[in-house]
């Protein structure tokens with residue numbers, strides 16, 4: 331079959347109530363003739379922070395109804411994760427996989443991850459936004475980031491210094507869209523990231539330097555995020 335917009339929308343409604351507890355708002359729908367993907371979830375962010383989602387399904391090839399349905403489900407999992415801003419390690423990270431496995435098991439589906447070049451880039455929110463981050467190493471050696479709400483920087487800065495379980499905290503400014511996936515916190519909340527991920531994603535970030543109640547942007551960090 332070659333799906334139409336009406337068909338995609340009908341499937342979306344059906345799966346939303348069946349598999350997602352009707353917790354997804356209806357996005358925009360589009361069918362395309364792309365050969366580079368089966369389906370794609372696109373998220374656009376406006377300057378005011380509001381987001382528009384669009385579910386794209388390709389009808390470039392004649393596919394079985396099962397494949398089209400699983401494509402819609404696959405994109406709906408992306409949508410759910412984006413919509414609720416659930417941090418995951420990658421486009422098809424552990425959160426994606428566990429939702430996929432759950433739906434496959436409960437509803438006898440065959441959703442797969444067939445990685446298409448560039449899909450990770452396309453499905454994620456790639457807008458450049460300012461992130462105020464604290465790269466953190468805990469006393470037990472675990473590492474991660476705290477993503478500060480803009481209005482809470484000084485409070486969180488103090489809290490990091492006072493928190494005994496944190497052995498090192500390095501405050502940084504980054505525009506890397508990788509960090510778009512983490513909700514900004516008003517409280518101390520660390521998202522775990524491995525040291526090599528931190529090094530990779532924070533390359534080029536600038537150090538934040540605080541004097542009293544003023545913070546200024548300092549030099550780019552060198553290779554190592556944490557001083558050793």
Ligand SMILES: [Zn+2]
Nearest residue numbers: 404408449453
């Ligand atoms: Zn995907």
